[in-house]
Amino acid sequence: MSVVLRSTMKPAIKRLIEYLGELRPLVDAQERTQEGIDKLRADIVKIKRVLSFLDLKIDHWQKIIKGLPADERAAEEQIFNNFSQGERHIAEWIDSGREIADEIDILLADAIEDSTAYSEELGVRPRNEERNDQRNEANNAFRNDYQDNFMGVPQHLPKARLPEFWGDQLRWPEFWQGFERTVDCLRIDDGLKAHYLLQCLKGRAHRAVLGYRPISEHYAPLKEALIRQFGNQKAIRETLHAELIGLPMANESVGSLRAYLEEVERICRSLNAMGHLEDKEIVLMAIKNKLPRGVVLELLRMEKADKVEWNVEMLRKGLSELVELREEAQRCTQTLSSRMGLQRGNNWNNQRNFNPGKFNKDLATEQNKQECSRFRLVIMEINLKDKDYRVGFVRNHI
Numbered sequence: 001m002s003v004v005l006r007s008t009m010k011p012a013i014k015r016l017i018e019y020l021g022e023l024r025p026l027v028d029a030q031e032r033t034q035e036g037i038d039k040l041r042a043d044i045v046k047i048k049r050v051l052s053f054l055d056l057k058i059d060h061w062q063k064i065i066k067g068l069p070a071d072e073r074a075a076e077e078q079i080f081n082n083f084s085q086g087e088r089h090i091a092e093w094i095d096s097g098r099e100i101a102d103e104i105d106i107l108l109a110d111a112i113e114d115s116t117a118y119s120e121e122l123g124v125r126p127r128n129e130e131r132n133d134q135r136n137e138a139n140n141a142f143r144n145d146y147q148d149n150f151m152g153v154p155q156h157l158p159k160a161r162l163p164e165f166w167g168d169q170l171r172w173p174e175f176w177q178g179f180e181r182t183v184d185c186l187r188i189d190d191g192l193k194a195h196y197l198l199q200c201l202k203g204r205a206h207r208a209v210l211g212y213r214p215i216s217e218h219y220a221p222l223k224e225a226l227i228r229q230f231g232n233q234k235a236i237r238e239t240l241h242a243e244l245i246g247l248p249m250a251n252e253s254v255g256s257l258r259a260y261l262e263e264v265e266r267i268c269r270s271l272n273a274m275g276h277l278e279d280k281e282i283v284l285m286a287i288k289n290k291l292p293r294g295v296v297l298e299l300l301r302m303e304k305a306d307k308v309e310w311n312v313e314m315l316r317k318g319l320s321e322l323v324e325l326r327e328e329a330q331r332c333t334q335t336l337s338s339r340m341g342l343q344r345g346n347n348w349n350n351q352r353n354f355n356p357g358k359f360n361k362d363l364a365t366e367q368n369k370q371e372c373s374r375f376r377l378v379i380m381e382i383n384l385k386d387k388d389y390r391v392g393f394v395r396n397h398i
Contacts, residue, residue: 002061002079009057012050013085016097019047027103037108044104051097054090055213062211081207091210098214162196165230167204169239170270172230175200190219197222205230233274240267245286252292254330257323260290268316283312287319298322 023043026036065076083090163178165171183196195214198206208229212222244267250260264287271283288296302318303310310318 002064002076005057005061005064006083009054009090010085012053012057013090013093016047016050016054016093017085019043019050020093020096020100023047023100023104027100027107032107040104041108044101044108047097047101047104051094051101054094058090058094058211081210089210162200164200164202165205166202167208167230169230169232169236172236173273176227176231190216194219194222197226201226237271237274240271241282241286243267244283247286247290249290250292250295252294254323254326257291257295257326261319261323264319265316268312280312284310284315287312287315291319295319295322 023040026032026040029036061080065073065080068076081089085093162182163175165175179197179200183193186193191214194212194216197219198209198212198214201209205226209222209225212218212225244264247260247263250256268283288299291299299315299318299322302322303314306314308314
């Protein structure tokens with residue numbers, strides 16, 4: 001279906017790539033010559049003509065895709081997503097073309113201002129003075145709108161970065177709220193808003209809106225396409241419920257219970273942030289079903305002690321208190337065990353270092369040598385007396 005379109009777009013893409021290769025060195029040059037300015041002025045017309053041609057073809061392709069049946073539409077969208085030249089998708093080449101076209105417009109405007117300043121020095125009235133006045137009025141209007149929107153913001157606050165969105169459905173609410181606070185609430189042109197929004201989209205989210213351009217007419221359908229695909233609250237709730245049910249079983253260890261509690265808290269906070277927590281009975285059973293029997297028994301005792309049937313919020317609070325108590329008990333036992341282990345280690349080291357031979361040797365140090373000599377003399381004298389006694393005893397009985 002899109003064979004003819006692709007065959008007509010490929011030569012235009014090749015010309016666009018050639019223009020990019022020729023114009024990039026001129027745009028990035030540190031010093032500019034009149035010859036280079038003239039070439040930029042001539043080639044900007046060509047590159048805009050190619051971009052306009054490609055935009056028309058992409059719009060025609062998008063209309064064809066929307067008119068196809070569901071099964072054929074998915075196949076054609078896959079062809080569009082894979083349509084690339086070299087290693088880059090066609091939409092990336094078009095974005096690069098628009099970027100360099102904008103840079104050339106700025107360079108040419110600067111060149112005109114320089115020539116205007118030179119003409120004023122010579123006393124010549126510039127031809128584009130009215131156009132410059134209109135541009136200054138537009139810039140002043142934008143600046144006033146920006147100041148009106150942020151008049152109540154303290155000046156010492158840091159600048160907010162534009163959020164990025166990669167296509168994670170669970171991250172959509174925080175992304176869109178951040179974009180609304182920083183860009184969507186401003187009274188600026190919708191084309192500029194579309195430009196900023198497209199810059200924030202990455203990966204899967206960027207591929208989902210291929211074909212949309214940073215123009216005023218595309219901003220509203222661009223937002224609708226993103227909200228339709230990523231901002232469906234029912235789909236987000238179902239995803240969170242499935243994630244809660246699919247959590248792994250926790251065991252009796254404190255680390256496992258703490259990890260499980262953190263995951264439960266994350267999912268329940270996301271559900272509460274969407275306004276209300278639906279299917280409370282399912283959530284209660286899903287939380288209890290992945291806990292060990294001993295933990296469930298303790299939670300039931302706590303619930304009976306309160307004499308009130310617990311809801312999801314009370315179950316989360318009870319589980320949090322239970323995990324905190326177990327962590328405190330573990331810290332106490334670990335501290336006591338470490339102290340007792342240190343004492344046992346010191347006693348064992350003392351016993352291991354005890355050497356009886358060394359102990360006997362230590363008794364015979366220099367300060368004990370005299371006592372040892374006297375002790376040996378006493379022993380010898382006792383032995384001699386015993387010997388004389390035995391000899392006399394034998395003689396008397398012969």
